[in-house]
Amino acid sequence: MTHKTLFDLPTPSLVLDRAKLARNIRRMALACARNGVALRPHLKTAKSIDVARMVLDDQTPGIAVSTLCEAEYFAGEGLRDIQYAVCITPDKLERVAAIQTTGARLALITDNAEVARAIADAQDRIDTRFRVQIEIDCGENRTGVLPGSDQLIEIARILDAAPNIDFDGVMTHAGHSYGCRSLTEIETLAEAERLAAVTAAEAVRALGIDCNTVSLGSTPTALHARNLDGITEARAGVYMFGDMFQAQIGSCMVDDLAVSVLTEVSSHRTDLNHLTVDAGALAMSKDRSTEAVPNDVGFGLVRDARGRSIAPQMIVKRVYQEHGLVPMPEGQRLEDYPVGDRLRIFPNHVCMTAAMYDRYHVVDSASGNGTDIVAVWPRANGW
Numbered sequence: 496m497t498h499k500t501l502f503d504l505p506t507p508s509l510v511l512d513r514a515k516l517a518r519n520i521r522r523m524a525l526a527c528a529r530n531g532v533a534l535r536p537h538l539k540t541a542k543s544i545d546v547a548r549m550v551l552d553d554q555t556p557g558i559a560v561s562t563l564c565e566a567e568y569f570a571g572e573g574l575r576d577i578q579y580a581v582c583i584t585p586d587k588l589e590r591v592a593a594i595q596t597t598g599a600r601l602a603l604i605t606d607n608a609e610v611a612r613a614i615a616d617a618q619d620r621i622d623t624r625f626r627v628q629i630e631i632d633c634g635e636n637r638t639g640v641l642p643g644s645d646q647l648i649e650i651a652r653i654l655d656a657a658p659n660i661d662f663d664g665v666m667t668h669a670g671h672s673y674g675c676r677s678l679t680e681i682e683t684l685a686e687a688e689r690l691a692a693v694t695a696a697e698a699v700r701a702l703g704i705d706c707n708t709v710s711l712g713s714t715p716t717a718l719h720a721r722n723l724d725g726i727t728e729a730r731a732g733v734y735m736f737g738d739m740f741q742a743q744i745g746s747c748m749v750d751d752l753a754v755s756v757l758t759e760v761s762s763h764r765t766d767l768n769h770l771t772v773d774a775g776a777l778a779m780s781k782d783r784s785t786e787a788v789p790n791d792v793g794f795g796l797v798r799d800a801r802g803r804s805i806a807p808q809m810i811v812k813r814v815y816q817e818h819g820l821v822p823m824p825e826g827q828r829l830e831d832y833p834v835g836d837r838l839r840i841f842p843n844h845v846c847m848t849a850a851m852y853d854r855y856h857v858v859d860s861a862s863g864n865g866t867d868i869v870a871v872w873p874r875a876n877g878w
């Protein structure tokens with residue numbers, strides 16, 4: 496069945512505002528252009544070829560992905576340069592080789608000498624050339640080797656010596672920028688991210704090994720970096736949609752958020768002055784990242800069906816598997832939101848929320864009333 500507007504869609508459904516998406520894409524493109532660096536959009540959040548088509552231009556070197564499922568999907572859609580930006584494990588190499596038979600070229604990442612050797616050893620059984628980058632830890636303390644470490648040198652030598660490997664360079668990710676609470680902090684961290692990548696690249700070059708790619712990025716640092724000298728490309732992903740957490744750490748405004756969950760009021764408890772909606776933990780995720788920022792919005796900010804503000808404290812306070820509980824804030828009355836009323840919830844962490852849905856229902860707030868469904872775009876979920 497084809498649904499025409501947000502008022503005849505089943506709920507919960509994932510809604511994407513194309514006009515806001517376009518604006519967010521422009522903003523990041525301008526930020527990267529200002530620093531003279533290419534943007535490699537990370538499609539881990541969007542997982543959609545339709546979004547990719549909006550974000551890719553002739554300056555874009557390629558895309559980044561976080562699963563091989565995404566790599567297969569985008570390769571199948573004809574994209575050719577795909578960085579798989581999660582440490583590769585040797586059991587996935589056959590799948591990588593199969594993807595490369597489509598004509599796509601993956602860039603793999605590792606921070607581990609044993610894995611580097613396993614990729615080199617795969618030449619006996621896998622007939623493909625692997626392009627590999629070394630992941631550098633710029634302070635996130637998740638994965639990566641330190642920029643001046645012996646491990647970096649050891650891995651670079653193994654990769655460079657292997658006949659079946661094209662050593663491609665270094666990459667880092669300042670995921671800890673999500674802990675920054677001011678622009679100055681983000682700018683400082685962006686410089687630390689840049690220095691880590693450039694220092695690592697120089698250490699590799701000092702061995703006489705080419706280091707073509709020097710890649711970094713997260714949405715906050717890519718948007719706010721003041722200098723990206725020595726960097727060949729920035730990766731960022733969540734900026735395309737934005738979310739309630741990003742809005743509070745300075746990546747966007749709440750009015751920029753492009754993705755929300757359409758929900759319906761399912762019950763009233765007049766004695767407790769709350770309503771429930773049919774979007775609970777599965778529809779929103781249990782991400783509580785806004786607990787750490789000034790304006791905690793529980794499990795998401797509730798707005799009207801057109802995405803317009805109701806009240807800053809109109810939030811999903813508690814979730815159960817299929818229920819979201821919305822207490823009435825000061826000035827709001829339950830009777831104004833009857834059972835069957837439609838609302839939109841803006842999530843804390845859009846990557847987590849979107850992962851439960853297999854498609855976007857696309858609206859366009861810049862044309863008409865913003866509730867007509869102008870397209871349905873599939874997503875590539877899973878691993």
Ligand SMILES: Cc1ncc(COP(=O)(O)O)c(C=O)c1O
Pocket residue numbers: 537580581667668670712713714715730731732733734
């Ligand atoms: C390795 C890597 N690069 C880039 C990104 C993109 O960061 P953001 O979603 O903040 O744009 C991520 C996000 O998790 C990542 O893991």
